[in-house]
Amino acid sequence: MTKPRIKTMEELSVAIGVSRPTLSRFFQDPSLVKKKTIDRIEEGLAQVEYVPNFFATRLNRKSTGIIGVIIPYLNDLFFTKLLESVEVAAMEAGLTVITQCSHSDPAIEARAAETFMSMNVDGALVAPLGDQSDQSALLRLKSRLPFVLMDSRPKTMPNIDFVGTNHAQSTGLITEYLCRVGEPPIFLAMPRVNFNAMERENAYIAKMEELGFEPQILGTRLRGDDWHFEDHGQAVLEAEFASGHLTERSILCANDRVAIGALHAAARHGLTPGRTAKGGLRIAGHDDYPLCPYLYPALTTVAQNTDAIGKKAVYRILQLIGGEISNDDPEITLFDGHLELRQSA
Amino acid sequence: MTKPRIKTMEELSVAIGVSRPTLSRFFQDPSLVKKKTIDRIEEGLAQVEYVPNFFATRLNRKSTGIIGVIIPYLNDLFFTKLLESVEVAAMEAGLTVITQCSHSDPAIEARAAETFMSMNVDGALVAPLGDQSDQSALLRLKSRLPFVLMDSRPKTMPNIDFVGTNHAQSTGLITEYLCRVGEPPIFLAMPRVNFNAMERENAYIAKMEELGFEPQILGTRLRGDDWHFEDHGQAVLEAEFASGHLTERSILCANDRVAIGALHAAARHGLTPGRTAKGGLRIAGHDDYPLCPYLYPALTTVAQNTDAIGKKAVYRILQLIGGEISNDDPEITLFDGHLELRQSA
């Protein structure tokens, strides 16, 4: 059962009786080798245990076939969905994906960028931390290789390829919906960990003013240095409900995790938000977090098209890598969100 | 602002006026170089842009300083928590972590194992898919380098280093609790995607019999080929509640995601599980999924010590790498779970 292990292609070549360059060609593209030789190689390969050295192969190629992905945070199903989409798309394109997580630490994010540079990665897909990001590190990465931002786009780097959600549209959509079928909503902000937070706030304000309502924003006081969104939503609303406020209002949460905290606060006060309850409490979110359908009441929200974002990001980086497109002509792709009407609003 | 870019250490050495071997020593361990020289190098480094080539450095070292991690699934906060713990611990030990996700596909898992072998990774930490895993691929990986299993342990590989939860203890603990403060629970199984599913079932049965109650298991009929736990929990209980069954029972779910579905089914039928409601419906879970506190009612569960598991796995792999321990003397480490008493049971 335990086959003899062969470490180098050289050894393998003598074991099989084929020259090393032929083996090299075989591993890169078997179509470059005669079928009869292929058979002989595969036959030999079945007798032994051999894997080409990853580093040696990448060291000397024009293209490493690797793309680096940076995500800011792991314990958030939005990013895992996005990452899944990216990995699947990259796999189909025959690319190896190396993922690094920033763990909400700019220094780690910067180090990940360095790592990708030292790997001569073909391209980098980055969902940045946001405000806190080490901008210079990211810009250095961008100046060195094909680079696409995902999800959140720092203000200081506006002219860079970007794929994300059209928050003006998505937040506008649910704001408009809430206004149309009930009372105009108040906005429960999220900690301003990135620029999306502000974009959504602004989109809410714009849509409210467009419809002739007065925007009203809640929960901006908290410091924005952490990702404990549920706590934030719950804490803000607990305080309001406890003093008898907002119990019959419509509340649009900046994202679903804030909304999850909001729903919990409501439930603790015996409140059941719902779209059927006319004039009563309504709570809505943003993102379509995978657990939304299982909350009670199931959370009405705007879905981000994570799948499209991931696919497009990979597609775009492939274009940049292929040189089909000059990178001084950046493209901003914003996908629309769509309503997921459930029970809560 | 844009510094001249230097590609190789050779170029750098002439630019700074230090020999290349000295630079090599400097990058590996500055303490091997005189302070005065260090200053000169760092001064020169500040003037240019240079990063040592990742592949070239790893190619020729005895140790690559990399550990490979495989997780089965991304969109599950249990695994992201575990991964986070592993990454933090590895970072502190100065290791580079390369993570690959199996996306619940045995072929992808096997390919990840191959990749790690081709990288001459120092060691591999694997949370396997379970039943479906390509056992031979994992065994080949294990035979080649330090190898530690996490979370789930296939039956066919019992004699391998493993770090996980003591399910007999954890499931026993919550079973005992439920029996002590109320009606003996029925067990709502999870799709049998891995061996933990069976371990928990068996632990439940054993504890029930020990206490003199008759075990009763629900939801084993569904095919176990997917990870849609919430759907599973909801579907099973919807059917029961709809026909008026189980509405006053205690229900122990095999994991929290199943419990989330169960809670939702309960809510849809106007049922509010709770420990205070004597003789009434109770629902409990397993794992302490991060969202448990925000469900309504907040989910009572047994917490897995993901942090300890991740840390221990890294510690163990370091021991194996360091040769402090022979790998034909595997160690099975099982961490106890602890009760998280909340409202639901």
Place this chain on the structure above:
DNA sequence: CTCTTAACTTTACGTGTGTAAAAAAAGGAC
């Protein structure tokens, strides 16, 4: 000034593979 030692430079080879050019072999048509 000489000696000793630490620090550095020079030189050379190793890591496993990609790749190009020239030479040799294989295969097929006539």
Place this chain on the structure above:
DNA sequence: GTCCTTTTTTTACACACGTAAAGTTAAGAG
């Protein structure tokens, strides 16, 4: 059997750095 084409082998260099040995320089003590 000869010629031509396709495939393979031979040879050689490249990739960027690790590492060891031998020789050179610098620094400090006496």
